[in-house]
Amino acid sequence: MPNGMVLLGEPMAGVESVAFDFMLPMGAARMPTGCCGASNVLSEWMFRGAGARDSRQLGDALDGLGVQRSTSIGSSHVYLGGALESSNLSEALAVYSDVILNPRLTAEQFDMARQLIVEELKSLDDEPRQRVTLELRKRFYPDPLGRSTMGELEDLDRLTARRGREIAKNHLNVPEVVFSVAGKYDFEAICRQLEGVFGPHAGKRSRRRKTASQKAGYTHVPHDGAQVHIGLMTGTARFVDEDYYSARMAVSVLSGSMSSRLFTEVREKRGLCYAIGAKYHSLKEAAGILCYAGTTPDKAQETLDVILAEFGRLAEGISDEEMARAKIGLKASVILQSESSASRAGAIGGDYYMLGRVRPLEEIKGRIEATSVDSVLGFLRSHPFQDYTVVTIGPREVRVG
Amino acid sequence: MEFTHKTLANGLVLIGEINPPSKSAAVGYFVRTGARDEAPQINGVSHFLEHMLFKGNDRLSAFEVNEAFDSRGAQFNAFTSEEQTVFYAAVLPEYLIEITELWAELMRPALRDDDFDIEKNVIKEEIAMYQDTPMFDVMDRCRSLHFGTHPCGSSVLGSVESIDALTAEQMRGYFARRYVPNNMIVACTGTFDWDRFCATVEAISGRWQTAPVDRPLAHFDGTKAKTRAEKANLKREHICLMHTGVSAQDPRRFAASLLSMIVGDDYGSRFYWDLVDKALAEEASMHFSPMDGTGMFYSYLRCGTPNVGKVLGIVEGIFQDLAANGIREEELVKARNKVLSTLVLKNELPMGRLVDLGFNWMYSGEYRSIEQDVEAVKAVHAADVNRLIREIDLGSCTRYSLGPATAA
DSSP, X not given: OTTSOEEEEEEOTTOSEEEEEEEESOOGGGSOTTOTTHHHHHHHHHTSOBTTBOHHHHHHHHHHTTOEEEEEXXXXXXXXXXXXXXXXXXXXXXXXXXXXXXXXXXXXXXXXXXXXXXXXXXXXXXXXXXXXXXXXXXXXXXXXXXXXXXXOHHHHHHOOHXXXXXXXXXXXXXXXXXXXXXXXXXXXXXXXXXXHHHTXXXXXXXXXXXXXXXXXXXXXXEOOSSSEEEEEEEEOOOTTSTTHHHHHHHHXXXXXXXXXXXIIIIIITTOOOSSEEEEEEXXXXXXXXXXXXXXXXXXXXXXXXXXXXXXXXXXXXXXXXXXXXXXHHHHHHHHHHTTOHHHHHHHXXXXXXXXXXXXXXXXXXXXXXXXXXXXXXXXXXXXXXXXXXXXXXXXXXXXXX | OXXXXXXXXXXXXEEEEEOTTOSOEEEEEEESOOXXXXXXXXXXXXXXXHHHHTTOOSSOOHHHHHHHHHTTTOEEEEEEOSSOEEEEEEEOGGGHHHHHHHHHHHTSOOOOHHHHHHHHHHHHHHHHHHHTOHHHHHHHHHHHHHHTTSGGGSOSSOOHHHHHHOOHHHHHHHHHHHOOGGGEEXXXXXXXXXXHHHHHHHHHHTTSOOOOOOOOOXXXXXXXXXXXXXXXXXXXXXXXXXXXXXXXXXXTHHHHHHHHHHHHOTTTSHHIIIIITTTSOSEEEEEEEEXXXXXXXXXXXXXXXXXXXXXXXXXXXXXXXHHHHOOOHHHHHHHHHHHHHHHHHHTTSHHHHHHHHHHHHHHHSOOOOHHHHHHHHHTOOHHHHHHHHHHHTTTOOEEEEEEOTTOO
């Protein structure tokens, strides 16, 4: 659009459904210092009345259209998503446009929105597995990139409706909004509709925030549960880097599926864990391999030792068979995911934000195919795993290194 | 979409729904066995056995099994419930036949002692993991409270004690009784060649021997008991409610799924507006769980301890109001649209379709197209839902609360 807002679409054959995402530039890392959790409160608050509809009428309107709502908070963006049977798309987009452009943001609804986010955050105390990932990202990524996407209690306590409205005004910057849609739709009609409502809104591109440096280290959070929940993270190539596909292949060899190294060594051979795995995680500015394992206290030390040994051993060699399995696994998962409209809408929006363009499936498959044992080992040797950020939550501490 | 099916001489049923625009195919073996089919002394064996099938047969080791799936890029796994054990894979069409062949072979596992011993540790870790997941923990406890002595109260995972006591010999005996071809089906969806699929299955599974197998089916209304347990490490109150439901064979199941949407969908339901919207509970949902010959509704609520009394009072008010006054027409319209959207979205993927296809056949021995399900949902009137509310006595339920020691 002339004002800079981006509209992306990817049609899918043979489906009756459609999914869309509005990426709003108000993720956790973009919030002002001392306002961690404002993204969550805002995205809850915005749905509590917009334009001509109060909270109840808005909820009823979306339900009446059969919209499956999804809201998620990322480091850079808040994602307001919807999925539905395609004939109601235009009406659903009208409601979402109102939520973004004309939220009522009343004081009364603020109190309940904030309270709900506070309650959700408090419930994290009972979910050590989810908590370990948040604590890990907080310590691994340079501040503010790793800030908790669920918020911080003391910041939420201080947040006021007035401050919330101010943040909304500064961050709901239309030129930086990315809209993506996948499934069955009429792109011309969507463009006409969204240009009509978002077109008149100008704004300026925000500056990128400076990030602080982060030091690797070990943190233990005592929790009298059944297991020690171990999270560890180490840096790797970013999504936007030339080495991205080598990093993805390395993670696949390590933990792409059940024949990969972590599952085989930790679970199959030693029976140390039920849940064990590592995945690739990238922001635009930094990326890491995030590993999780849950194990009973007596096995926690051995589990961590085996995991670290496997990370260390990766650069020593990868077999042709492992490489072939990693390739076909990644290619198949890309193709299988492409059949879900919600997953495609999310993927094309993410591509655009990271790269400024959407990668065709053929390009992804080609880039995966172009990697080799040599290229992955070369990458691992020039970027060895050195520093690990480790967090454990549970009844017993471990020794790292 | 085209449906087709075939029954082998030994009783194994093959079903397929061919959908040529799909970029993938999904295949699954469905075994009619689960926690409800276990004697108390072998509780947990169905789920443990599910793990053991991945350990290979006389020809393949555990690693070779994983390697065989992974070298074809299959997304594969299995799950065990109270009444089913399902092994599945989503694959690119070119690998469907090889993956089908692999699953067929694995349905006759080696069940080696040393694999059994190592896997016992993994199972106990899985039990520990769920103990640290209070939502799961409270639902498991509530199920056993609700079903009392009815077999559906058995825990899928079993306990550390029952798993410790279980022997490989007992598992082999259970396997021989339950994994017989007349107690299984194999289903396929997406893009695939039906004749090749049948020939592949038949070449391996056609040799299996039929044996008598049964499952006592009795409806159970639930004990309607109420209890609370404390766990020192918890900070929130986790509450599970169970109401009498209808079975997976019952024509009222479509009205039941609409009712659960009206009461406890994530957004826009009665729970949502009265509890979540008002920030009294951060989580409040209700689901309908149809089973073989019986069924239930389960609700999960999570809140801070100061709100417990208020939340339970509101929930009781919602059910009393429904029992007295029924649902409103506009609630039904919204719920219907949401159920229809869910159906359409789930059916985008052959993998999403596979489970519905398999379950319909397992429960009713019938094929139901998406269109038939859509029509059945559209045909439900408010009067049908209200009749169901009266028939199942929505005013009373079983309740299990799990919370911190300090709660009132």
